[in-house]
Amino acid sequence: MPEFVATRRIGDATVTVISDGTLEWRPRFAITEAERRRAMPDAAADGTVRLGLNAVHVRIRDASIMIDPGLDDPSSAWQRAFAQKWPGVARSPGLAAALERIGERPESVSHVVITHAHADHFAGVAFERNGSLAARFPRARHLIGLADWEGHPARADAESDHAARLGLIDDLGLLDPVEGAREVVPGVRLVPTPGESPGHLAVHVQTGGREFYYLGDLFRHPCEVEHLDWAPPNRDAVALEASRDRIIAEVAGRPALLVFTHAQFPAWGRIVRTASGGQRWEPA
Numbered sequence: 001m002p003e004f005v006a007t008r009r010i011g012d013a014t015v016t017v018i019s020d021g022t023l024e025w026r027p028r029f030a031i032t033e034a035e036r037r038r039a040m041p042d043a044a045a046d047g048t049v050r051l052g053l054n055a056v057h058v059r060i061r062d063a064s065i066m067i068d069p070g071l072d073d074p075s076s077a078w079q080r081a082f083a084q085k086w087p088g089v090a091r092s093p094g095l096a097a098a099l100e101r102i103g104e105r106p107e108s109v110s111h112v113v114i115t116h117a118h119a120d121h122f123a124g125v126a127f128e129r130n131g132s133l134a135a136r137f138p139r140a141r142h143l144i145g146l147a148d149w150e151g152h153p154a155r156a157d158a159e160s161d162h163a164a165r166l167g168l169i170d171d172l173g174l175l176d177p178v179e180g181a182r183e184v185v186p187g188v189r190l191v192p193t194p195g196e197s198p199g200h201l202a203v204h205v206q207t208g209g210r211e212f213y214y215l216g217d218l219f220r221h222p223c224e225v226e227h228l229d230w231a232p233p234n235r236d237a238v239a240l241e242a243s244r245d246r247i248i249a250e251v252a253g254r255p256a257l258l259v260f261t262h263a264q265f266p267a268w269g270r271i272v273r274t275a276s277g278g279q280r281w282e283p284a
């Protein structure tokens, strides 16, 4: 079995990247064929690239923080339905197995951060038990950008993951929609980074002179670090580019350790300046 758990000590925090698997993605950027080939040498002939899918757990003092709990369990009915929509998904042993491996109990998770309301980032907040859904992290505050919750059209469809899974968390009184920046616990803050979705959040951990960022879908592939204006057609490209500019101003050329959800496991990286005045992703 390929490795799917990678832990590093960052200041006072223990940060673990958990791979939920990989999935196929066919970017639809408005670019030429030559640009596409140069920017995505990892792409198949039809333009498909294989992306990672990485959740992160942060243990800092007495806080246990789960960021983007990903997909439901590999053996779940949810996964069978998801595989119909995303045929290229390959699963790891999953989040529950990873938490057991690092000695973290779901009941002890104090906070769940959902960077944005796309199912591959949040479906794992719930799991199937005796034919119905239960909260995986029954004692955690679940933080999500207000604009990804309030008035979201998917909530009107009871069958949607949004309504069924985030709705369950809300019904249990565990959902905490966040407007603007927010400190989760001392040393951990949420950074509004709209674009991929209106309420998209990044997570910044600053401890003992070290820094870590979980960037969610601020970037999906390293080529977007070099081309800040590349975005899928159904995203808010102006907001996305502004969010990318803002985060790059904070991290580029600095030793901050970064992870974006769909980087290749183990996903650790930095953004470095290039001689031409741009920037690129570098595994770290």
Ligand SMILES: [Zn+2]
Pocket: 118, 120, 121, 217, 261, 262
């Ligand atoms: Zn995503």
